Amino acid sequence: MDVRELTRELLAEHDPAGTDRLDFLRARFDAGLAWVHFPPGLGGLGAPRSEQAVVDAELAAAGAPDNDPRRIGIGLGMAAPTILRYGTEEQKQRFLRPLWTGEEVWCQLFSEPGAGSDLAALGTRAVRDGDHWVVDGQKVWTSIAHAARWAILLARTDPDLPKHRGISYFVCDMTDPGVEVRPLRQLTGEAEFNEVFLTGVRIPDAHRIGAVGEGWQVAQTTLNNERVAIGGQAIPREGGLIGVVADTWRARPELRSHELHQRLLKGWLDAEVIRLTGERLRQQLTSGQPGPEGAAMKLAFARLAQELSGLEVELLGEQGLGYDDWTMTRPEVVDFTGREAGYRYLRAKGNSIEGGSSEILRNVIAERVLGLPAEPRTDKDLPWKDLPR
Amino acid sequence: MSDLLYSEIEEELRSSVRALLTDHCPPSAILARCEGPEPYDLPLWRSLATGLGVAGLQVPESLGGAGASLREVAVVLEELGRSVAPVPYFGSSVLGLTALLACEDRELLPGVASGALTATLAVPFSTAPDAALPSVSVGPSGTLTGRITSVADALPADVLLVPADGGLYAVETATVTRRTSLDLTRQLADVTLDGTPARQLASHDGPVRQALLTGAGLLASEQLGLAEWCLSTTVGYLKERRQFGRQVGSFQALKHRLADLWLETVGGRAVARYAADALATDSPDTAIAVAVAQAHCGALAVRAAEECIQLHGGIGMTWEHPAHLYLKRAKADQLALGTPGHHRNTLADLADLPVPSP
Missing domain, CATH: 2.40.110.10 (Butyryl-CoA Dehydrogenase, subunit A, domain 2)
Structure with a gap:
């Protein structure tokens, strides 16, 4: 049976309108429609990654609840692929289902x-x-x-x-x-x-x-997946920050200037280049784990997010001088396009630091993709306890 | 979503084109030829066009072609960019054939598709897809008069496709004068028409516009191939070259520059494939795909060639090292068929990001 039929079957058996959110998510996981590229029994079907889009579109059209990925990005993007690759059978059975449904963050x-x-x-x-x-x-x-x-x-x-x-x-x-x-x-x-x-x-x-x-080796899987998770998702044209800035441009002609227009067009172009780069990477990856090339997406995403979020504050003119709220809170979601322009500008500064700084990612690309030699190092072969500190 | 990868057949095509170019088109041969009386390598062009049969890849078999698509043409262009081979493929098989395929008059098509005839589109190579065309007048007996400057691949062409008076004409006897061109491997020429006999191929500008749009979109693949040569050659050199007692490529300052260039190249591959696929499938998104590809890859090729020169140090500044051939091709390509800035501005309309009112 193909994934579309399976999805319709799930919807027929668990009408989203009349089913508890968590019950629906658990049923979706058990039907193998959580992440179709995972193995059967662990929320997947062993199907190509690309077929996930079919499932997601069917479910969205039916108004089905999702697992709010902004709350559980670290579980989905980093812990899950690592557990899948290196975990024992018991660990996979114990951790993956509540991770995916969001019951456990x-x-x-x-x-x-x-x-x-x-x-x-x-x-x-x-x-x-x-x-x-x-x-x-x-x-x-x-x-x-x-x-x-x-x-x-x-x-x-x-x-x-x-x-x-x-x-x-x-x-x-x-x-x-x-x-x-x-x-x-x-x-x-x-x-x-x-x-x-x-x-x-x-x-x-x-x-x-x-x-x-062997923790370092296991961690590489986590980090490679993290870099794809930050900036590697499938998005439609004008998904993400560029859509926010472009909408402001369209709605508020009084804010426009020629200098900002040129930067907006460059940002729109770069967003499209990154979107298609991610699409091509996903086509290459139909199954299996991302390699160091994933660093490319994270590096490009960080640069663009910083460029666009800075542009947005300038575009807003006087309004850009304000800030929505400095109150100390402890948010439970990570949303790069949430809140207002000032927040987005400041939060984007983290994009080139979190998950491997852009400088480290350039080293990763240079050494592991291009094969350039490492910098001479004094710390690699010494016992950890004897390292200079 | 379009297929942004390469099929097995496309990879096989790439291998055979690359093998031919590696054997017959070393940089030393290009350098020896470019200042001589015959800047185009016509024996190589014949081997490619008729030997390998790539002259009319996108033309249906019923019209004398290979029955493939513009996706395969893009693969050939990547390889030609990688080797900066002095052959008139772009003028004849991209600009020429696209225009001819859009004309109802099919007389010239089989000849150009088979490689027996070489054609090009007689417009300045800098003409953007939506730009004004040169002024050529049509006389009472159907003859053409006018002057068209900086035409790419006109020198070896048997037939010129000349836009005139809103239509398109075939001309076989124009006066073609070689210019001293920035790009040593795709030399430009001026075309003079003075009551020259011509045959009308189309009475509207559709074929010319289609050729310019297709050319701009596929040029991105040539620019990608060129950038890849610059990147891999530079990486190779930095692994060999030693200073301060270590490989120069181990210095972080240089590694970061190459990582950034690699990143732009990866993006270039995605957008060039997207444009080639859009053109091949006549996608409704073609105009945006072409503008994005040319705006990105036009700049990418120049940056790659400039980095190649800089990171080679003194040797990169010599006539003997082939890096300058790539820089000259890249800089000329940046102007060809609309600059990156022109294509970005095109996006203002296509993506509804209006220009500020005065």
Whole structure:
């Protein structure tokens, strides 16, 4: 049966108008229509990624509820593909369904105060204790940690090995008493991200993803997917920020100037180039995992978002001098096109930092796509505990 | 959504074109030829056109062509851009055949589609798809009089397709004078008509406009191929060249420049494929697809060639190194069939982003 028929069957059996939202999402997952490229039994059909669009269009036309991806972007974009690739059967069965339906929100405990771009230098320790690991350390820039049930966590399990080789990858229970989440206020006024202090957190060995010491390799899957998730989604023409700016241009002729017009046309062109680049990448990727090329989408998206959000503030003239609200809040969704122009301008500054700074992504492209040599380094082969700090 | 990838057949076509060009068109041969009396490589053109049979790829078999589409033409253009081969493919097989296919008069079509005849469209190469055409007058006996400057691929053409008085005419006996051209590998010529005999092919400007639009869209594929040569050649050089005791390509300042160029090239591939597919399938989105492709790829090729020169250092500044052939082609292509700025401004209408009122 093709995906369209399966989708209609789902709708026939679970009329969105008369079905509880969560019940509908669970039924959709169980029908294999959550992410069709995932395997059967895990929300998918083992079908090409491209067929997801058929499902989504049918469901949208029927007014079916979605899983509000803005709330669960880290789970969908990063944790899920990693669990799918490296998780045990038990982990896949336990985590993927509530992750997809949004019943359980995920966050990412990767960066630390001393390990940002140099993520492999991380110092959070996980020490084996029987069939558990005991974790101590500090993580930072953790978006949505305050709403999260689970976290993907990188911790050092062997400080005697060089830094890339002594790391393991875990699922951390955010309700563990040793987890403390403190808001970290951003330049936008809100606190989307947090500091997370881990003190004697006990993680069952059954929640380790991938082999002990292979966390760095597992993390590459997360990071490659993160970069595709930020900026790689299928969008229609004028989807995203360019649509917001173009609509303002059309609606308010009194704001127009020739200089802004030229920048708007360049922005419209660049948005279209990026949209088609993403489309071509998805066609190449019909199934399987994104490679380092995914970095391209994130890099291009960040540049465009910053350009357009800056343009929008200027276009608004006097109105651009205002700001909607500086009140400190802890949002539970991440929405780059939400709120007003001033917020979008400020939030876009994060696009070239989060998920690998644009500078690091250029290194990734240069070394892993173009094959250029790495910078000479002194830290690669030393045991982590002997690194200069 | 259009297919933005390459089919197996398209990849096979690419391999055979590339093999021919690698064997017969090394940069040293192009350099030796470009200042001589015969700047076009006509034996190579015959091998491509009739040997490989790419002259009329998009022409139906019933009209003497190969029965493929403009998607395959775009693949050939990528390879010709990569090699800056001095052959009149763009003038004859892109501009010429597009115009001829849009005319009801089919007499010239089989000859040009088979490569037996070489044609080109007699307009200044800088003419944008919506720009004014040169003024050529039609005499009482159907002869043409006028002067058309900077025509691409006119030197080796057997027949010129001349827009005149709102229609299109075939001319075989015009005076064609070589210009000293910025682009050494696609030399321009001036065409003088002085009561020259001509045969009317169309009485409206549809074929000319279609040829210019198709040309602008497919030129993006040539620009893409050119940019890819510049990028891969530069990457290769930076892996070999050593200074300060290390490979120059290990310096982050240079790596970041190449990563940015790669990013633009990846975008160029997406938009060039989108334009080729739109033209091949007569998509309602063709006008936007062409404007986007030419606005992006026109700038991409120039940037790639300029980076290639800079990152090669002194050797990139020499006549001996082929980088300058690519820079000259890229800069000329940027002006050809409308500048990137012209195509961006076209988007103002197409995307409903109105120009500010005065």
